[in-house]
Amino acid sequence: MTATIQALIDAHSNQAGALLPTLHALQAQFGYIPAEATPLIAHSLNLSRAEVQGVLSFYHHFRTTPPGKYVLQICRAESCQAMGGRDLETHAKAALGLNYHQTTADGCISLEPVYCLGNCACSPAVRVGDEIQGRMDVAQLDALIAELRQGAAA
Structure with missing residues (x-):
């Protein structure tokens, strides 16, 4: 290395x-x-x-520990916050049992804030890898987390 x-x-x-x-x-x-x-x-x-x-x-962008297999970013820009992003953020932290810049114990998912995904018309938005998903709600987030966990197990 x-x-x-x-x-x-x-x-x-x-x-x-x-x-x-x-x-x-x-x-x-x-x-x-x-x-x-x-x-x-x-x-x-x-x-x-x-x-x-x-x-x-x-710079919050830089990590000093290896990320999880998947990095789940939640947009914290004004548009996303106004459209329910704060509730989504709170739910994600509770569902994953961690805070921003942390990784689940199984190494599956890291949670990170991002300050604009350029998807304001479809707020709130999240990103995993290069895929942005808009109009995210709690139920969709739970489904996404379950999908990521399944992908990690495969």
Whole structure:
């Protein structure tokens, strides 16, 4: 893994502002930013570990632990909130037994907020992978969660 991390760092190290492209490349490769990447990034980009960690903790997009098999994102933009997104969010947290940025114990589903899916006309919206579903309600969300759990078991 270390060689892959270093290769990704090296591929972006000559860019201006190389830290963000490097972190995006690492997350695209691994699904998260492995802990062993922080000192390698810091050394290669002439940054402190604290600077790298500061960026990782500032941007909610970056994960420092592996995500679940499925990442369920719930839109928190104004349109979705106005159309029932807050109730959907509360229900999802209760149904999964977790909060945002957490993964179910079985590693099946990670729950994440997203701040606009560009589907405002069909609020509230959720996304799993590249699939956006609009006009989501609690019953549909329960069905989606059940479907994801079945997919993980298969």
